[in-house]
Amino acid sequence: MAEALASPALGPALGAIQERLAGLAGFSESDVLRNRLLRAGPILSRLPLDRASLDRASIDHPDWAALLDAVTVQETRMFRAAAQIAAFRAEVLPALAPGGTLSxxxxxxATGEEAWTLAILATGLGRPWQVEGLDLCRPALEAAVAARYRLGPPDALREVPEADRAMLDIADGWFEPVAALRPQVRFRRANLLDACLPDAAADAILCRNVLIYMTEEGRLAVLKRLVAALRPGAALLLGPTDRPPRGIGLQPWSRDLIGIWRREGADA
Structure with missing residues (x-):
């Protein structure tokens, strides 16, 4: 089926699938997406491609859910983009609104390493905290919950400061977060295009290297939802190439912190 879809005759079918993925999850057309689609031949062969069926497609339909599992990019690691994480820890986390549980x-x-990184950062704050990880890909979420990762190669802990490794159990080519971190971390399947978070509930949201795979419309929709989910004065961490448009309710956290933004508001 993958070879068949690559033929010019079935080009419109592949185009219809990409169009529906853009509507479902905001995925933009790209060589990465096309190649992943072509490798997902058995799943594609089960999809009804008439217009009525395409219009009824949803992220919860078994075959579309399987296709989303197959095409989402799941690249991550502990303390990824270490300089930004270090700046977030030193300058942003201590400035977030005190009182109550830090969210x-x-x-x-993806497979959860970023969420577990946040958990390690939060342990040193001396206040209650919780971390939530959101993703569409079901196998990735299963890996995030299991939280047992190979050390490499390449070295999966290459960006983790030596002092923070005490929060990881490392043995026999694997590592996992220590048991004390687990009760405050949860994972949930969610579509970032939907209202997946309550308004003004989060103290900081990390959405890094996600928007680059989305259409312009999808990026804007997700950014608006993320901003709405932040408390006034809360932080949004984005990838280095993500530039929120003016008038969306964000301002740079400071001149020196690249990719870290603050939600505007009375408490900022």
């Missing part, structure tokens, strides 16, 4: 979110959490 941190990894939006597009």
């Amino acid at each position: 941190l979110v990894s939006a597009g959490c």
